[in-house]
Amino acid sequence: MHPMLNIAIRAARSAGSVIARAFENTDKVSVESKGSNDIVTNIDLEAEQIIIDTLLKSYPEHSIVSEERGVIEGTNPDYQWIIDPLDGTSNFVKGIPHFAVSIALKVKGKLDQAVIYDPIRGELFTASRGNGAQLNSLRVRVQAHKEVAGTILATGFPFKQKASTDAYLEMFKTLFLKTADIRRAGCASLDLAYVAAGRVDGFWELGLKPWDTAAGELMVIEAGGLVTDLMGGHNHSKSGNIVAGSPRLLKEILTDIRPHLTPAMKL
Template structure:
């Protein structure tokens, strides 16, 4: 295992321990509202601190971008860690056991290492640039589904971007009528990991943040898939409008999404 991936795994497992311990005593978790339909808990902050401390112990000069702490500049900006300490906070708060720790490393602007860890199921998804993707040490691959018929897609509702509700529902309807079924489980990181593992055939969501998608993007790519914006370009890192699937299914998904995008989502 790459030494930096090894540290990411250690950080994710340490954070997972914090999260599981708190999940067993949810009544003691402090919850704050940080925006419309957006929550942060004391556990997000504790898990984040654990990750940052684990990384900084080995790489004190690296830069870090994290959901709660924001951008923490280091002396070496060639190495940038992108962290979501608890992706699926609403699930966590409600006692739904579906959430994950997401950690990615960019080297000179390119995704290089990735970890998504589901502490409830003990599932560790990892990827290193050019080395493939694994689940608990076993190689995983994106399903090379040829058409929407028979496919199961994952998605997330635009709960932070309700101005896009009508466009989203039109896209949902266009895809749903052609697929076997859709899933909305509440963690974009795990949705992307599940695409990489072939558990779902594709994924789309509006307005995600880099910490939601960075690790999952590398997992999907290293598992043989593609990650694009809603027009098939590379604007997803900026817009957060993300599609992840196999190369064959991507064409089908984008074709059915295109008529419903409008100017705001065609990025």
Template sequence: MHPMLNIAVRAARNAGNIIARACEQLDLVVAEQKGANDLVTNIDKEAEQAIIATIQKSYPDHCFVGEEFGVITGENSDYQWIIDPLDGTTNFIKGIPHFAVSIALKVKGKLDQAVIYDPIRGELFTASKGAGAQLNGYRIRSSKAKELKGTVLATGFPFKQKHQMDAYMNIFQALFVHTADIRRAGSAALDLAYVAAGRHDGFWEMGLKPWDIAAGQLICQEAGVLVTDFAGGNNYENSGNIVAGSARVVKEMLKEMRPHLNDALTR
């Protein structure tokens, strides 16, 4: 395992331990509204602090971008860690056991290492640039689906962009009639990890943030998944609109989505 990936795994497990312990006493979790339809808990913040502290022990001069604490600058700006300490906070608050820790590392602006850790199932998805993707140390590959028919897709509702609900529902309907089924589980990081592992044949969501996407993007790409924005380009990190799956599935998804996109969704 790459030394920096090893540290990321250690950080993810430390955060996962905090989250798992908190699951046993959810009545003590303090939740607050940080934005429209956006919750944060004391556990999100504690887990993010644990991640940063673990990484800083080995790399004190690195930079960080975290969902809860924003940007932490370091002397060595070539290394930037992108952290979502608890992706699926609403699930966590409600006691729904589907959420994850997500950590990615960019080196000189390029994704290099990635970890997504599900502390409830004990599933650790990892990837190093050019070295493939793993689940608990075993190589994973994406679905071999060659068409949209018969697929199981994953998605997330635009709960932070409800003004896009009409466009979203039109896209949902256009895709749903061609698939076996569609899942909405509440964690974009795990959705992407599941596409990488072949559990889902494809995924789309709008309005995501860099920390929602970064680790899952690299894990997907290292597992043979095509990742694009809604226009078939590479602007998903900025737009937050992402599609992932095999090349043929993504091609068909984009074809079905295109008639229902507005200008805001194709930027």
């Protein structure tokens, strides 16, 4: 195992232990609003600090981008960690056991290592550039569907970009009429991990942040899939609009949603 992946796993498990304990003692959870439809808890902050401390103890020169703390500049710009300490905070607060710790490492601008840890199920998704993706150390692969018909897709509603609701619902309708079903579970990192593991066949969502998708993106790619923006390009980390799946399935998803894109979604 790559030594940096090993440290990331240690960080994810430590943060996950704090999150799992808090999930069973909700009276110790305090919730604050960060903005419209956006919340943070004291557990997000505690888990994030654990991850940052663990990473910087081993690699003090590395940079970090985290959801709550923002950017921590390191002395070596070639290494950048991207952290979401608790993806699915709303699920966590509501007592829905579906959330995860997400940690990715970029080396010279390219995704290199990834960890997504579900502390409730004890499921550890990992990926290393060029070495595949694993679930609890067992190799996983995307489902190689050739068409949307008969598939199960995952998605997320654009709750932070409600101006995109009409366009999104048209995409949803077009795809729903062709698929076997569509899931909306509230945790983008696990959605991507599930694509990598073949549990769902594809995924699309609007308005995500890099810490939502970085680890999951590498997992999908290392599991044999593709990740693009809504135009099939590589602007998803900036636009926040993402599509993932096997190469042939992704191509059809893009074809189906393209008629419903607004001008802003094509950037």
